[in-house]
Amino acid sequence: xxxxxxxxxxxxxxxxxxxxxxxxxxxxxxxxxxxxxxxxxxxxxxxxxxxxxxxxxxxxxxxxxxxxxxxxxxxxxxxxxxxxxxxxxxxxxxxxxxxxxxxxxxxxxxxxxx
Amino acid sequence: xxxxxxxxxxxxxxxxxxxxxxxxxxxxxxxxxxxxxxxxxxxxxxxxxxxxxxxxxxxxxxxxxxxxxxxxxxxxxxxxxxxxxxxxxxxxxxxxxxxxxxxxxxxxxxxx
Numbered sequence: 519x520x521x522x523x524x525x526x527x528x529x530x531x532x533x534x535x536x537x538x539x540x541x542x543x544x545x546x547x548x549x550x551x552x553x554x555x556x557x558x559x560x561x562x563x564x565x566x567x568x569x570x571x572x573x574x575x576x577x578x579x580x581x582x583x584x585x586x587x588x589x590x591x592x593x594x595x596x597x598x599x600x601x602x603x604x605x606x607x608x609x610x611x612x613x614x615x616x617x618x619x620x621x622x623x624x625x626x627x628x629x630x631x632x
Numbered sequence: 633x634x635x636x637x638x639x640x641x642x643x644x645x646x647x648x649x650x651x652x653x654x655x656x657x658x659x660x661x662x663x664x665x666x667x668x669x670x671x672x673x674x675x676x677x678x679x680x681x682x683x684x685x686x687x688x689x690x691x692x693x694x695x696x697x698x699x700x701x702x703x704x705x706x707x708x709x710x711x712x713x714x715x716x717x718x719x720x721x722x723x724x725x726x727x728x729x730x731x732x733x734x735x736x737x738x739x740x741x742x743x744x
Contacts, residue, residue: 560735
């Protein structure tokens, strides 16, 4: 049983560019959450997708957008990249959206903006 | 505002020694508290999850405690091993909003 997978593993982009990160949830999970983790800090919640809709959103600008597909996989898009967007982007999946649901994390995508 | 504070920020111990990490939270209404282990550059892996009614939960050499009255939790690591070197993150879930609030983590280094 494959766990949560993310692609790519590493990515280097230039300021102003756009980037798309991908996540496949654990088998049987239908909810995907995205987090940004700056170096040396805890993850910050970006948003959560369930039934192909954004259900919850953290304190992130509209430059951060997402999508969930019918097979429950998800994409995170970031437009007009800033140096401060450099971080580890984590995807977590769960079965259902309740806060008590166990979330399983992927290995993350390391984004570097130069 | 929901917050999770962890202490210490970093810790160095010798292999074989025990240590205790602390977590204080202000998340309300409380649903559950989780401890995750995160190796450098990797995703967090769940160690324990405790609900309001649970005071202690163990996972091998890891033992977590929860005092819901004082809103404090601790993670005790027994007989540390080099592989315990990682960041340990305390995460609190609220019934309101279904979001997780993460602490900043404690970076543990176990030296031989």
